[in-house]
Amino acid sequence: NDELVGLLGAERSELDLPRGFAQPLAMMMCGLHGAGKTTSSGKLARLLAAEDRKPLLVGADVYRPAAMDQLETLAKQLDLPCFLMRGEKDVNKIADAAMAKAKEDGIDVVIFDTAGRLQIDKPLVQELVRLRDRVEPREILLVLDAATGQEAVSVATHFDEALGITGAILTKLDGDARGGAALSFREVTGKPIKFAGIGEKLEDFEPFHPDRMASRILGMGDVVSLVEKAAEAVDEEAARKLEERMKKGQFTLEDFLQQLRQLKKLGPLEGIIDMLPGAGNAVKGADLAKGEKEFRQMEAMICSMTPAERQNPTILNARRRRRIAAGSGTTVAALNSMLKRFGQMQQMMKKMGKFQKMMTKMSGGMGAMPGMDKLLGR
Numbered sequence: 001n002d003e004l005v006g007l008l009g010a011e012r013s014e015l016d017l018p019r020g021f022a023q024p025l026a027m028m029m030c031g032l033h034g035a036g037k038t039t040s041s042g043k044l045a046r047l048l049a050a051e052d053r054k055p056l057l058v059g060a061d062v063y064r065p066a067a068m069d070q071l072e073t074l075a076k077q078l079d080l081p082c083f084l085m086r087g088e089k090d091v092n093k094i095a096d097a098a099m100a101k102a103k104e105d106g107i108d109v110v111i112f113d114t115a116g117r118l119q120i121d122k123p124l125v126q127e128l129v130r131l132r133d134r135v136e137p138r139e140i141l142l143v144l145d146a147a148t149g150q151e152a153v154s155v156a157t158h159f160d161e162a163l164g165i166t167g168a169i170l171t172k173l174d175g176d177a178r179g180g181a182a183l184s185f186r187e188v189t190g191k192p193i194k195f196a197g198i199g200e201k202l203e204d205f206e207p208f209h210p211d212r213m214a215s216r217i218l219g220m221g222d223v224v225s226l227v228e229k230a231a232e233a234v235d236e237e238a239a240r241k242l243e244e245r246m247k248k249g250q251f252t253l254e255d256f257l258q259q260l261r262q263l264k265k266l267g268p269l270e271g272i273i274d275m276l277p278g279a280g281n282a283v284k285g286a287d288l289a290k291g292e293k294e295f296r297q298m299e300a301m302i303c304s305m306t307p308a309e310r311q312n313p314t315i316l317n318a319r320r321r322r323r324i325a326a327g328s329g330t331t332v333a334a335l336n337s338m339l340k341r342f343g344q345m346q347q348m349m350k351k352m353g354k355f356q357k358m359m360t361k362m363s364g365g366m367g368a369m370p371g372m373d374k375l376l377g378r
Contacts, residue, residue: 015194016138016166017053017109024056024102026110026135029169030128030159031143033116036171036197038067040143041113042074043197043205044169048109049080056107058098059084060091060131061115071113077202081105091115091127095134112137120155125162132163141194142168144185152184160189170208171197203265246349253310256342257302260295298338300328313339 017025029044031037038061045055057075059082061067068084075082083098095112102110114131117124132140142165144152159165168185173196185193193208242255302310304327309316316324316339325332 017048019053019108021108024099024107024110026099026112026137027139027141028112028114028128028132028135028137028163029141029143030114030163030165031116032119032145032155035116035143035145037116037143038070038113039074039200040169040171040195040197040205041071041111042078043202044141044195045075045080045111046078046202047195047205049078053109054105054107055080055109055111056098056102056105057082058094058110058112060094060112062089062091062094063115067113067115074202081107091131092134095131099135110135120158120162125158128163139167140165142185144168144170146170146173150184153188156185156189160191165189165191167192167194169193169195169197173198251346251349253302253305253313253342254307256345257299257310260299260302263295264299297328297330297334301325301330301335301338304328313342 015027017027027044029037029041041057045057048055057071057080059068059071065086068086072082072084083094083101085094085097088094091114098110098112101107112131112135114128115124140163142156142159144155148155156165156168168189168191170185170193185191196206196208198204198206238258242251242258245251245255301324304324305313305316309320309324321332321335325335328335
């Protein structure tokens with residue numbers, strides 16, 4: 001494990017974006033088509049905004065209008081500024097205008113989403129070099145698809161020789177890829193991997209920790225990242241209130257819906273299981289996609305219910321059940337199965353609540369007995 005950590009970079013590498021500069025700091029995102037460059041630009045902007053930075057997304061792909069549309073959509077979803085000059089073919093003119101706008105608006109980090117290619121060619125390299133020389137970026141990040149494996153060696157070599165990249169973002173690490181691209185990139189360039197994309201959602205993006213990646217590659221899990229994800233996803237006050245309701249046996253379908261949504265925030269099921277030590281091998285061959293589908297179906301079913309139905313599912317007669325099944329795109333049989341499982345869960349929680357009350361009463365009467373406090377966890 002230690003040797004693998006060393007190969008991956010030993011420790012996390014931070015972005016070189018110091019605060020307090022009079023001028024906005026530029027970043028360039030580069031890579032081939034399909035690597036996830038535009039999406040990664042949005043995810044990175046979200047991460048910077050969460051750290052009280054003021055990022056500006058700039059569409060610098062003058063060949064693919066869809067890239068600008070995608071960047072604009074991402075910016076709207078994130079409620080972050082986006083700079084576009086549709087129809088302008090000179091990247092340097094876009095860069096000048098974007099940097100001027102950033103300074104005017106008090107932006108401190110400008111992220112340039114540059115043009116990609118199906119393969120590296122001379123015109124692309126020349127354009128990227130001109131942009132680099134124009135904006136003098138603090139960071140030039142190569143976006144690499146983790147599934148490319150050894151092909152990452154060729155891509156990384158070409159981009160590093162042409163631009164002098166400062167690091168990489170490894171995308172699609174939620175798939176079958178186990179980090180071969182990470183090892184290849186690090187070995188060939190000597191540059192750090194700074195971030196990892198672990199899913200399709202904007203929040204599925206995290207700093208790259210070599211020690212944690214090494215553990216995942218070796219099937220040892222990554223409990224630290226899982227705990228961090230859970231802390232971000234869970235509302236502590238809401239969790240406390242839910243715990244109280246569960247103790248009283250008041251767990252409703254509305255509560256269940258909130259639990260499903262919090263689980264979704266943790267990312268793809270495959271990614272969660274991958275973080276549990278040994279769990280990857282334990283569920284090898286399991287149809288995790290089916291599990292994801294069932295979660296989505298359960299959410300759709302509950303969303304198709306009225307507030308009264310969520311609070312009291314016993315009022316669900318045949319007509320109501322047909323309506324819910326039609327509204328959620330499922331079947332009455334699937335709805336009945338979900339309600340049966342929910343009922344069993346409810347009964348279990350009621351029993352747990354009663355047991356806890358009983359133990360509390362017992363502990364009150366046995367406080368004087370030696371060792372009883374310790375036995376009851378007091």
